[in-house]
Amino acid sequence: MSQIESFKSGFSASFGQLIAEQTGLAIRPSAQAALYQKIFQRMQVLQLASPEYYQLMNSKTSESDREWQHLITLLTNPESYFFRDKEQFSLLKNSILPELIQRNRSTQTLRICSAGCSTGEEAYSLAILLTELLPDQEQWNIKILGVDINLEVLQKAKLGLYRSWSFRGVDGRIQQRYFQSRGHEYQIIPSIRQLPQFQLLNLVQPDFSATAVDFKDMDLILCRNVFIYFERSTICAVLDRLYHALNPRGYLLTGHAEVYDQDLENFQVKVFPESIIYQHPNDPIAVQE
Numbered sequence: 251m252s253q254i255e256s257f258k259s260g261f262s263a264s265f266g267q268l269i270a271e272q273t274g275l276a277i278r279p280s281a282q283a284a285l286y287q288k289i290f291q292r293m294q295v296l297q298l299a300s301p302e303y304y305q306l307m308n309s310k311t312s313e314s315d316r317e318w319q320h321l322i323t324l325l326t327n328p329e330s331y332f333f334r335d336k337e338q339f340s341l342l343k344n345s346i347l348p349e350l351i352q353r354n355r356s357t358q359t360l361r362i363c364s365a366g367c368s369t370g371e372e373a374y375s376l377a378i379l380l381t382e383l384l385p386d387q388e389q390w391n392i393k394i395l396g397v398d399i400n401l402e403v404l405q406k407a408k409l410g411l412y413r414s415w416s417f418r419g420v421d422g423r424i425q426q427r428y429f430q431s432r433g434h435e436y437q438i439i440p441s442i443r444q445l446p447q448f449q450l451l452n453l454v455q456p457d458f459s460a461t462a463v464d465f466k467d468m469d470l471i472l473c474r475n476v477f478i479y480f481e482r483s484t485i486c487a488v489l490d491r492l493y494h495a496l497n498p499r500g501y502l503l504t505g506h507a508e509v510y511d512q513d514l515e516n517f518q519v520k521v522f523p524e525s526i527i528y529q530h531p532n533d534p535i536a537v538q539e
């Protein structure tokens with residue numbers, strides 16, 4: 251039996267379970283073959299047989315943390331682009347952000363998170379929208395937090411350098427105004443680049459407050475095209491954490507139909523022509539009654 255065959259027969263199920271526990275990622279039957287290849291690739295780099303590799307990944311050491319980062323880079327899908335889903339961005343621009351700005355005008359604070367931010371296009375799109383909507387932005391205390399489980403994408407996000415593929419569907423005016431050409435790539439201008447903070451965070455971990463990431467009291471959380479990769483039970487747990495990270499009347503925007511079959515009783519579901527959005531109630535008890 252070849253090494254990869256013996257890996258497939260002996261360790262696939264326990265590895266799938268370990269990956270789901272650590273990252274929330276569900277390994278669908280159609281993705282099994284690709285998973286074998288990716289894990290096998292890492293075993294070869296480290297020159298470890300499957301039992302030793304499993305042991306490493308199941309240990310709580312700095313070496314296993316480093317190896318999880320390598321594997322996560324191979325397992326996650328970083329696909330993103332600016333103003334992804336025009337309808338949802340128009341809802342944000344025309345209704346949600348103006349409402350939040352109006353509501354918070356007395357405190358002049360606004361806290362927004364792009365959860366599963368990948369290479370940063372979503373967080374920078376929000377930063378551009380806010381810049382357009384808030385002429386007195388300097389007087390506001392604005393937090394735009396981008397979090398992701400994959401360190402590699404976060405490093406790219408901080409750099410803010412993009413190929414033209416990230417601009418598909420983007421209005422030429424936006425690209426001209428907020429990006430500078432750098433050879434074949436485009437870099438976000440400094441005034442927008444300094445707005446988001448990008449930090450490592452695993453949405454699946456039980457308690458965000460136990461981390462150094464200031465993921466609380468959010469007015470708006472975007473968590474789009476992330477739940478599609480998760481196990482059902484993981485989606486439920488992450489939704490609960492996002493709910494608790496929101497301010498009363500704060501909003502959660504997910505990808506279309508990503509959570510439609512979940513228990514969303516904590517939230518008020520708001521239906522707009524452009525998209526559904528979930529709102530933390532003013533009085534949480536009132537929604538449950």
Ligand SMILES: C[S@@+](CC[C@H](N)C(=O)[O-])C[C@H]1O[C@@H](n2cnc3c(N)ncnc32)[C@H](O)[C@@H]1O
Pocket residue numbers: 273274275326327328329330331334365366367368369372397398399400403451452453454473474475476479
């Ligand atoms: C397809 S991208 C979506 C990017 C962006 N939200 C968008 O819609 O364009 C999915 C991102 O979710 C991240 N992700 C997957 N599992 C995660 C987890 N457990 N915690 C945090 N981020 C996660 C991946 O690393 C990846 O960057």
